[in-house]
Amino acid sequence: MTAILLGTEGDRRALGWFAAMVLVAGLRLLATRAWRRDPAARANARRWGRIGTAGAFAAGLVLGGGAAWLWPQSETYQLFWVFLVGGMCAGAAGLHHAHLPTLLAFILPAALPLVARYALEGTERSFGAVAMILVFLAAVSISAWRSSCDFAANLRLRLDLARQARELDAINGRLREEMGRRRATEASLRQAQKMEAVGQLTGGIAHDFNNLLTAVLGSLAMLRKRLPEGDARAARLLENALQGAQRGAALTQRLLAFGRRQSLNPAAVDLPALVRGMAELLRGALGGAVHLRSDFPPGLPPVFADANQLELAVLNLAANARDAMPGGGEIVISAAGREVLAGEVSGLPAGAYVVLSVTDAGEGMDEATLAQAMEPFFTTKGVGKGTGLGLPMVHGLAAQSGGRFLLRSTLGVGTVAELWLPQAAAPAAQRARVAAAPAPARRGxxxxxxxxxxxxxxxxxxxxxxxxxxxxxxxxxxxxxxxxxxxxxxxxxxxxxxxxxxxxxxxxxxxxxxxxxxxxxxxxxxxxxxxxxxxxxxxxxxxxxxxxxxxxxxxxxxxxxx
Missing domain, CATH: 3.40.50.2300 (Response regulator)
Incomplete structure (x- = not known):
């Protein structure tokens, strides 16, 4: 347009208008780059929106003002101005359809000066041009308004979908966590049911073995009385048979302990005194390479348990800790009182407990081994070195005593075995059991x-x-x-x-x-x-x-x- 004005009419004011258009375009370009570099542009959206609208208004004002200022005498060039401004308004409608204020800020100052210029002429032709321009502005404005509404609705929809997608992701995350917890609970339940079923089967088998061993031990005892003197080989074989039957009886007791069917004689047991009483037995079983240390707080309350079975449990746990430290080390036997609230510890009713811990710094167990550690007949020891019933026996004793047995282990760090036992409130009345008769034997x-x-x-x-x-x-x-x-x-x-x-x-x-x-x-x-x-x-x-x-x-x- 500048070239046409200079070449046909020699109007050098066109150069000033051209400079003004370039200046406005340059300022808008700088504003656009500043907006893109602003790290807080999203937070400053309103301020940048006002700047953008002001830039569009300036561009439209310079365009429309220039048209009115440089209005040519030739009708042909007047129509050229109209088409130029109309095309720029149509282009603005395409660029700014999403934001109606920016569009109006451009097309109104761009087109209204032309309307005023035609209106000043006062001719029928000029009023027709005014009407055509106003209809064009109205059409562009209405179209832009509808586009802006559609864009806003789509934007709200997209934002709602994004928000719902985030909420759905959060719900899915919680669902996955819940499913994970449920799978863990189901696995624990299946393990507990499996162990309960194995325990019932084992206990039933052990009870049948008790009957068989009763007959075997009784018959061997009677045979030993009737064995002729001087038959050393027969006596040795008989003693071997008796020892084998007694070992079978001990194994049966372990099976009954795992199946929670062993006969217990619970009483108030002082843990420090019990461990001190078996110190020599523990030192002999652990050997010289393992140092045993006990750590009991003063005033530790007694536990309600079977003292003999508790000694076997401590001996089993200490032996396992020794085997986990082939190069030697230290085993710590400790205890502490613990109050348990309802639902605080899985499988334990609310009440007062004492936690007896046996800790070693040995090889430890990985998760797979730890998960199987309390299964009957599972052992990491070599062939002939373990029955796999030690930990199940301790587990059965704890469950039958009203407590629980826990294992915590880290590969390469060590293992902590915790035996939770109920505190003894007072010396409990003992179940009537057979005692030695003080009177001479009576026949009947x-x-x-x-x-x-x-x-x-x-x-x-x-x-x-x-x-x-x-x-x-x-x-x-x-x-x-x-x-x-x-x-x-x-x-x-x-x-x-x-x-x-x-x-x-x-x-x-x-x-x-x-x-x-x-x-x-x-x-x-x-x-x-x-x-x-x-x-x-x-x-x-x-x-x-x-x-x-x-x-x-x-x-x-x-x-x-x-």
Whole structure:
């Protein structure tokens, strides 16, 4: 346009207008670059929006003002101005359709000077041009307004979708965490169910082994009495058999401990005194390369547990810690009181506990090994060096005592074994158990009841060897029939697990049939601890002849009898 004005009309004012247009364009370009370099442009959006709108207004004003200022006399060049300004307004509509204020800031100062110039002419043709320009401005403005509304709606939609996508990502994250926790809980539950099922199976098998070992130990004891003197080879073989049966009995006790079916005699136990009492045993088991240190706070409350089984648990944990340090090291046995709130520790009811810890600085375990450490028969030791029942036994003891057993281990750092046991509020009343009879042994007629022929024959032989007269019965019903038939029995020795009528049911029937007749319950079921009536003595299987003799003497002399 500048070239046309200079070439046709020689109007040098066009150069000043051209300089003004270049200046405004340069300032807008600098503002655009400053906006792009502003790190806080998003936060300063309103300020930059006002600057941009002001730049558009300046460009439109210079364009429209220049057209009015340089208005040519020729109608042809007047129409050229109109087309130039109209084209610039149409281009602005395309560029600024998303922001109506910027568009209006450009097209109104650009077009209205032309409207004023035509209106001043006062001709019919000029008024027609005014009407056409105003209609054009209205059309562009309405189109831009609709585009701006559509853009705003789309922008709000995109922002809403982005916000919803962020919320959905957050929900998915929480869902993944919850699914992870649920999978962990399900895995723990499956592990607990598996261990419970294995424990029930193991406990049942161990109970059957108790019956077999009772017959084996009894028969070997009777055979040892009848072995001719001077037969050293036979005596050695017999002793080997006895030792094997006793080791089998110890293994059975471990199986029962894992299955939570061992017979416990819980009492208030002073942990520092218990560890001091077994110090020599621990030092002998650990060897010279391992240093043992105990750390007990003053005033540590006693725990309610079976002292003998607790000693075995401590010995097992110490032996495992020793094996984890083949090059030697230090084992620390410590304890601390702990108050547990409801739901604070998984698997433990609220109450007061003592946490007995055995800590080593050995090889430690990785996560896979730690996850299997308490499974029965799992061991990291070589063949013949471990049964894999040590930790399951400790786990079973803790669970049966009302506590829990925890293992924490880091590969290359060491292991901490924690045995949580309930505090003993006061010395607990002990379940009636068989004690040694202070009076001289008494002989009598004994009614022996057991559904297992091997146990029945072996026990009868041991009792007869002790000088008693034995009457055998293979069931509770047969025993009652014999007593109703006039059998004058001095003592009834009965198994618990029998078909038709259990030993407890037989004892209750005997209370009604023969009040005052002593009954001795022989069983390996630990679940009976809460079911055995007060005053009813029990004899735990497997038993040897000496234990059987003490039990029968105690019952016949009235010690522990009902």
């Amino acid at each position: 007629t004994l009614l022996l009841v057991d559904d297992d022929p091997l146990v029945l024959a072996s026990t009868a032989a041991m009792l007869e060897d002790l000088g008693h007269s034995v009457v055998e019965a293979a069931s509770a019903a047969e025993a009652l029939d014999r007593l109703r038939g006039g059998l004058a029995a001095d003592l009834v020795i009965t198994d618990y697990a029998m078909p038709g009528m259990t030993g407890l049911e037989l004892a209750e029937a005997l209370r009604r049939l023969r009040p005052g007749l002593p009954v001795l319950l022989a069983t390996g079921y630990a679940e009976l601890q809460g079911e055995v009536p007060h005053g009813l003595p029990r004899l735990d299987k497997p038993f040897e002849q000496a234990a059987l003799a003490r039990a029968t003497d105690a019952c016949l002399s009235g010690v522990g009898a009902s």
